[in-house]
Amino acid sequence: MSQFRKSLWRGALAAAAVAGFVTSAAAQMELKIMAPAAPGGGWDQTARSMQQAFTQAGIAKSVQVTNVPGAGGSIGIAQLVNNSKGDGNQLMVMGYVMVGALLTNKSPITLDQTTPIARLTTEYEAIVVPADSPIKNAKDLAAAIKADPAKVTWAGGSAGGVDHIAAALFAKAAGADPTKINYIPFSGGGEALAAILGGKVTAGISGYGEFESQVKAGKLRLIGLTSATKTANVDVPSIKEQGIDLEIANWRAVVAPPGISADQKKALTEAVDKLAKSKEWQEILKAKGWEDAYVSGDAFTKILNDEIARTKEVLTAVGLVKS
Amino acid sequence: MEAFYSLANGLTVAIQPMNLLFALIGVLLGTAVGVLPGIGPALTVALLLPITFKLDPAGSIIMFAGIYYGGMYGGSTTAILINTPGESASMATALEGNKMAKAGRGGPALATSAIGSFVAGTIATLGLTFLAPYLVDIAVSFGPEDYFALMCVAFVTVSATFGDSPVRGLTSLFIGLTLGLVGIDILSGQSRLSFGIPELYDNIEVTTLAVGLFAIGEALYVASRRHIQEEKLEPVRGSLWMTKEDWKRSWKPWLRGTAFGFPIGALPAGGAEIPTFLSYSTERRLTKHPEEFGHGAIEGVAGPEAANNASAAGTLVPLLTLGLPTSATAAMLLAGFQQYGLNPGPLLFADQPNLVWGLIASLFIANAMLLVLNLPLVGLWVRLLAIPQPWLYAGILVFATIGTIAANPSPVELIMLTVFGVLGFLMRRFDFPIAPVVVGLILGPIAESQLRRALSISLGDPMVLLQSPISATLLAIALIALVLPFVMKGMGRFKAVED
Amino acid sequence: MSTNSQRRIDVAGFAIALLLLALAGLVWWDMSKLQILSPYDLGPKVMPIVVSIGLVLLAIGNGISALRGDLPERESLDWKPIVLIFSGLAILITFIALGWGFMIGTAILFAATSTAFGRRAFLVDLLIGAGLAVLVYLLLGKLLTLSLPAGPIEKLF
Secondary structure (H helix, E strand, C coil), X not given: CHHHHHHHHHHHHHHHHHHHHHHHCCCCCEEEEEECCCCCCHHHHHHHHHHHHHHHCCCCCEEEEEECCCHHHHHXXXXXXXXXXXXXXEEEEEEHHHHHHHHHCCCCCCHHHCEEEEEEEEEXXXXXXXXXXXXXXXXXXXXXHHHCHHHCEEEECCCCCHHHHHHHHHHHHCCCCHHHCEEEECCCHHHHHHHHHCCXXXXXXXXXXXXXXXXXXXXXXXXXXXXXXXXXXXXXXXCCCCCCCCCCEEEEEEXXXXXXXXXXXHHHHHXXXXXXXXXXXXHHHHHHCCEEEEEECHHHHHHHHHHHHHHHHXXXXXXXXXX | CHHHHHHHHHHHHHCCHHHXXXXXXXXXXXXXXXXXXXXXXXXXHHHHHHHHCCCCHHHHHHHHHHHHHHHHHHHHHHHHHHCCCCCHHHHHHHHHHHXXXXXXXXXXXXXXXXXXXXXXXHHHHHHHHHHHHHHHHHHHHCCHHXXXXXXXXXXXXXXXXXXXXXXXXXXXXXXXXXXXHCEECCCCCCEECCCCCHHHCCCCCHHHHHHHHHHHHHHHHHHHCCCCCCCCCXXXXXXXXXXXXXXHHHHHHHHHHHHHHHHHHXXXXXXXXXHHHHHHXXXXXXXXXXXXXXXXXXXXXXXXXXXXXXXXXXXXXXXXHHCCCCCHHHHHHHHHHHHCCCCCCCCHHHHCHHHHHHHHHHHHHHHXXXXXXXXXHHHHHHHHHHCCHHHHHHHHHHHHHHHHHHHCCCHHHHHHHHHHHHHHHHHHHCCXXXXXXXXXXXXXXXXXXXXXXXXXXXXXXXXXXXXXHHHHHHHHHHHHHHXXXXXXXHHHHHHHHHC | CCCCCCCCCCHHHHXXXXXXXXXXXXXXXXXXXXXXXXXXXXXXXXXXXXXXXHHHHHHXXXXXXXXXXXXXXXXXXXXXXXXXXXXXXXXXXXXXXCCCCCHHHHHHHHHHHHHHCCCCCHHHHHHHHHHHHHHHHHHHHHXXXXXXXXXXXXXXX
């Protein structure tokens, strides 16, 4: 009981400290962050973590999170573009998945209509095989795909998502026909993981977080991550380092509505810049296992446009988007 | 008995006053949100994660487990009392439970549901303690073809919910299957029956359909016939508690429900809805009182409720042993673990024995707590039915709509709810059974996608369905269940001729 | 045919059969626009084909039972309460769509439904409904920080 009271007190003290800090700092922004997804998912968690860090670090006076779920973010972005035009206090969390979803859903609204602010985090894709698989590394997998793409079954997330795109790019880099890959979409990470552990498929592809504990326990073999070079948290060289030219990451970013003024854009960018550097945000990244990939301003706009172009190309190749 | 020792150890963690308090907060919160359709335990845990960030890991994970179990209780209470299943897993409970409540037997219905949940939860948690490592191997070896075969068994058995006319029952089922087509097809990424409306891309939410058909449809129907027959609700007719007869009729369904719920819940794509419907159909077939089914048979509440809770414990098997989140709530529990830098999975039992066994022990405690909290409340709950009818139904409509918009604040979702309400009204008026629609929506997409996955993996060879021993066995069961009633009927006729 | 059937042919039953037939047509038309993308997948068309064939057969089955007059007798219907409840729902949906929040709409829905069930105290019920809405808003919107549709009234809290 006393322990509980203590933690309550601690909470109250922390809240008081934050309140005091906010009044001393001059930041008076009242931000709204939209998560274009239902509560609980990755975008929602990003929005709510931003809310936490923004207020605790005293960068914004208040932050309100709203959820607009549906169709891979298509509904959220439509609301942002149509209803929040010129609102300099509004942000929307989005990610690489939205790039693909807008294309496959034939959304009339595109990301060009938003004002890009910054990329926040990134997660590399991991390719794994069951521990007893004869495939030992990326070269083996590439050879198997080249020999007969039909026989290499992939388990991953929904069709047209980042896992699917990464699998298609892997096949292309391996010299096989990306339209011939035998990619089997599963709903939810757990189901795909079960299929890989049960040896029902040749390989699995998803964010590394989904597989990490299985890889560490020796139940799955990590073929490699889709990063440029080996990352610190794994023992295996990246797929690119193994000679297969594949680099892709599932990033998350924030964008603002269309029609905001240059000053408003600058203010928002500065606020997010401060957020990214804050101790509070760094702590959250560590706790959640998110990799910092902060890029803001024109550099981010360029990344976004490059990603849209590449995704469109892949999705057209596998037939999900008609050119 | 290493597990025993560890469990005892876990109990000492769980009964620390602080952790007991967390469990209590959890079950209370869980019950409160379970009552609202659309807002389930998963959403609650998601929203509480940032708040509990600063608390100690054992305490908050114990609280989340309490929310999980509490949500199950809350969902079935509203299913029984006001025909508004708070979650899709409580749908089967509403079928007989609400009929019982309307006949003044709400007390026994709530009691059998509470005690059945306790019994099932306890047995299933014991199963989790001792069988998890073995069960998980079987669970992982379940491939797409095996799931498809399981769906075939489910399709055959749910015909028990069809009522007296096969044509009308099948019509309802096919309406459900049609609704199941709506949205993006997960395997090809193309949208079906969505007509370019983005809100339809995410498939039809099961709770929206169930609440529309059950709660709103019923409100419209009752309102339209008030001039003929005023519906009179007596909260209590006969005993408020379970009679000896009720106990006798309940204990076997509890055990059978557990036997369905726990293993299917432990399957990565098993879920809670399928075991509840399997349990309902089984009880309907085995009962000695078939005339009561459709008018409030206690077996039809006891079985599905037990199955529902047992499957909740079942989903923890792959979560704790493999780190496999197989339901939305399990995924949130996983996020809760990760928030504290704990990675559930093969190593969790070895790395964090105190935490894992503390969690398992607190499941026992949450279960007992819910029983102690809920039984005395039964008398209070059934008084809800004494609320004047206009307010009762007005309240039901408000609950149904708010639950829906809280989960998805979009007018389109409410329009769907209304359309399903009208559908429910028309189906009642023309005597079409309601449950098969929901069954079709749940089972259709799973059966389709699992079959397509199985055939993709086998490169189109249908023999894969017979080569897997699990699938072959299940298909045989489905075939027998399909043919047996006809054979029995034929035999009966044969005998009649001989006489 | 006319000699042995004393029973009246059921018009509503025929309407149901026609509706099912229309639904089958809709599913078929929608299916025809899909493409088969993966060379290994059975494709998204198979299930709609199965469903629409099933619906056609059931339309025939329902048509036959309508012809035989197998449908159960229906009681007379009072449209007034249905219209009331329906308007309540329509008002709630419209208010949310217009961005006026959910509280006023919820209060109206409560009062409309209770009127449909025979109460004659619209204003009192309006207040009760509003009270319920506030309670829910405080619990869900404030405690659980869910984003409920907010309008001018919600912003006061």
